[in-house]
Amino acid sequence: MTGDMLETRLILYRLLAALYHYPMSEETLEALRSLDWQENGGAAEALREAQSALDAPLSAAMLERLNVEMTRLMEGPGVTPAIPYASYHLHGQQLMGPSAQAVRRLYLEWGVAPEQGAIPPDHLSLELGFLSFLAEQTLEDDKREDALRASLVFLREHLLPWLPQFCAALETSAREPFFGALSRLTRQVAAADELWLHESLSGQLIELS
Amino acid sequence: MKTQNSEKQLSRRDFLKLSGVGAASLAALQGLGSGFKPISAAAARAALQDNAKYVYTSCVMCPAECGIKVKVENGVASAIYGNVYGPMNTNGVCGKGASGLQMVYNANRIKYPMIRVGERGESKFKRVSWDEALNYIADKLIALKKKHGAECAIMDAGDVTDRDPYWYLFRAFGSPHVTEHGAICDTPRRHGPKIMFGGKRVEPDVMRPVLVRQPDGSLKNDYSYRTKLIIYAGWNPFTATRINYESRGTVEAKLAGAKIIVIDPALSNTATKADQWIPIRPGTDPDLFAAILRYILENNDDNDPFRRYIDWSFQEYSQGWDEFLAAFRSRWYKKDPLNGLKYFSLEWAAERTGIAADKIAELAHTYGITKPAALVWGMNGIGHHYNGYVASIIGTVLNVITGNMEVPGGAIDTELVKSDKGGKAKGEDFVKREVTRKVNGQDVTGKIEELHMDYYGDWPAAWDDVVGDYPRRFLEGVTLRYGPFRGYKYPIKAFFMRTGNPVITGSNTAHWIEALTAKDGDEYRVELVVYIDTPMLETGLYADVILPEASYLERMALSDIYPSHQVIYLRDFVIDKLHESKTQYDIMIALAQKLHEKGDPDIKPEDFWEKFPTEEDFWNEALKVAPGRAHAGVPLPYPKYPVNYKLIGTPDSLESGKATIDDEKKVVQGEYVTAQWLREHNGVAIWPMSWHRFNNGGVLKTASKKVEFVWDYEVEKDGEKKRQGQYSKYNKLIEAAGETPFAIAKLGWKKYESTFYWFETVWNPYTNPDYAKYKDEYPFQVVCGRVHHAMSGTQLVDWLGRIPTEDLWAPLNDERVVDEIVIGENGPTPSGRKVQLAKGSWCIGVIQMSASDGRKLGLQTGDLVELETPLGHKTRGKVNLVETIRPGVLRVAMGAGGRFSPGLGLTYDFRDVTPNANDLTDPEGHSPIMGMPVYADIIAKVKKL
Structure with a gap:
């Protein structure tokens, strides 16, 4: 059970990081579509909505439409409705503020750096990618507890303070149902993970090692 | 930390039963990676x-x-x-x-390359890779070149001077059309210095400190202000951009005893610090200048120290004065048909300028008797009027004959004394290449530069290009009328706009939009529009491809803006390039590589990546010509070097004597200035200042190496007669073709006049009889102002939007809860978020109006009005009733209103109640020599809404 959970987290964060990394690819969307969530929680519901918003099989036209919409929502040019940087939401609508500095520092402390150095380090895709990196660390026994604790701190101090605001903007502005579902999925996964991490680390749920 | 309890049906169990991840998709997910790479502990x-x-x-x-x-x-x-x-x-x-x-760090910066997926103006784009964007551009450029020749492409590098990489690339590609913002800035203002000195802009000698050679041979900074009088006519350095030292220097000069006089219809920021403000009627600066010149000529007395206005020593370094004087005097015996008064008399000028005759006499006397002084005219007063040339020429003459040019504390033509830069990196050699075109069925060979749409088309004397007239040529195509390709026609098919926004600033807004959206069948007439910038402005909404340029802290270049002597400084990499932006150099190389790969015959590795492997190599090439000016003046900058030799090299190598003297080429060659040298010297190279640099030729760039009062004349050399003077080149073309450029034909000219000329401005009922009929129905003259911090590209800077300026940008917003607007799938669309603005909390562009005019019209500050011109052009805005503007004049700041790019922040929200000056501009109103839009020759009536 625990092992499943650790892998689940890895898969979800990898997937979410990829979904916020332009352009949306067929592989990512196929991976999203292949997931099966048996529960009826909010995250599972959002996942199913996202899946049903996709053509089956995935058409080139659909992919194009999603990327044009993603451009409008998050990429530009100029002002976009959903701005995927922590700094914008937390530090007076400017990029590269203290929140970007803080996550950069954290990445370095974990001995990693973003592969694309020119993207501000508090871009949503990078923050989710870092959670997937931490999730990967939890698969190793000797790193598990540190990585889980770091994940909880990261969620609470870096991602969750701005994620709801971003997701609300994304959901309100999305013309393609897929992005509304993606917004809900992101918010639900982060919230559920925060709760799970909290309970796990409080020893209420699972023996970790 | 509060958890997200509000989430629907939140359950930890959500996580437990994720399954069904197939092996293939699991592998795909793992292949996605985290986006992070490990780095060493060190x-x-x-x-x-x-x-x-x-x-x-x-x-x-x-x-x-x-x-x-x-x-x-x-x-x-x-x-x-x-x-x-x-x-x-x-x-x-x-x-x-x-x-x-x-x-x-603006979130609205252009971050990635984009390709249009909707119609132009709809702002539907798709983010693409650099590779896709460059492929699109290169394919289109190559196809267009094959069909129409490279001359169908224009690279307009806008309003920042570091454009050389773009110019280099486009010239190499084979287009003669590389231009920049100067073409729509103030070309008539520069005309006098250009034809008389080979220069451009006259400014007062107030840049301090200046490095000066001392009698003991040392170099010391000189902080002293010697100026006794500065007259600024239609020039507002406190608010205008470009010459920072002039704002500070004017105040310092005043503290040191100088008198400051500002001639301007509005109480500008500069006027607030002046001893005297003279609110002139718009468009009458030539009248005032001509009256001053006549007064000085008629009242000068060499034997009376109180009337010794003219310093006749100017004749030592000038030629043609007698011809100029005769032409000027010949007019003052004639009567003005509008008022029956003799031209250039005090009464005549008073009638036209609205300044009392005794005031004009006092001004002329003060200027004539006070030395050193500088008469300086600016873009608003003179650059924006149809007849600004006349004022610029007379102003230049006044500074010369009163002995104020090039004396300490006098006036300096900054173009002639600033450091050279660019050199081979400008790519000028490329347009000397020969090409063949079929003209009227015959193969004709000539130089690429002879295909230039302006210089060999409708505007032969427009040496700064005619960007304001681009819409017409986009719509109608180009016909060459002069030079070897006379009769050749070609369309404009590609327009590259970098750091500029002509839709708002390049003449009439609607005309630009019409030109950029005109179609032939399904295809846009201008088939390729590329927008390159850091902020997203209105012109970008009409682009097919958008390229993100690195911000100014992420790129390299050189700066040297209008100093009083040679100074050059470095723009250096400060931070890493953000997002996917590229520098001008990066874009030049990347596009050159694409064009080369796709077989363009003119783009060669040895001119690009092999020649300039790094960005610094490119700028070092541009520095090889620095400082590049004649070694001249008093005190002589380097007593050990010969006078009038060209100086090349770092200040320290020239100072220490690490230089060779080439007597044949007349060059003193030190060690080249490099980016690294600049970096090691606080970012700046400073060579010594001197004065009297016109004597013995010095820095003058005329053919005679003298100040020229005649601009088309014959000289005999080695038994051969030769035409010289700045207009002679164009007149020879006109004579050979037998065709007069349409714009000067309207003046009744056959060719460019060889010395003093006079013509009236347009849309001015007070000076031009053709427009007198509009006086009552259109009682207001509308002039442009400038809001320094609200200019085209920086309105998205939130802090600046709050600061009121010159009664043109005022907190007159009403309370509004505004939708945050973003670019949606059908253009600008609400994002769903709201922004609340309290009344009076945000500055907006307004219409500055005299309080007395407001009373007559029953208006109050904040009332919304519509301005309408006789041509039916309209704009709207709130009036700001103040005592700081001449009655009968309205002032609207360029670029401060009617802005429709959502990326501009709150300015966008008030687009419905803020005026766009260029909604009113006459689309066919181009001044006759340089084709500059006549931004300030506007009359309007006012209607309350």
């Missing part, structure tokens, strides 16, 4: 250390391009200060410069 430790540093560079928040010092902490720029070593701003940094981080 590298991480190094990166974690607090490594604050300071970098000297130059600003681009406005085109003054001041020297700045930027603090960088952990790779992030955190504060901007002035560079104490740069004499342009000497440690000062203005509010706009200090807020530059809001531009660099």
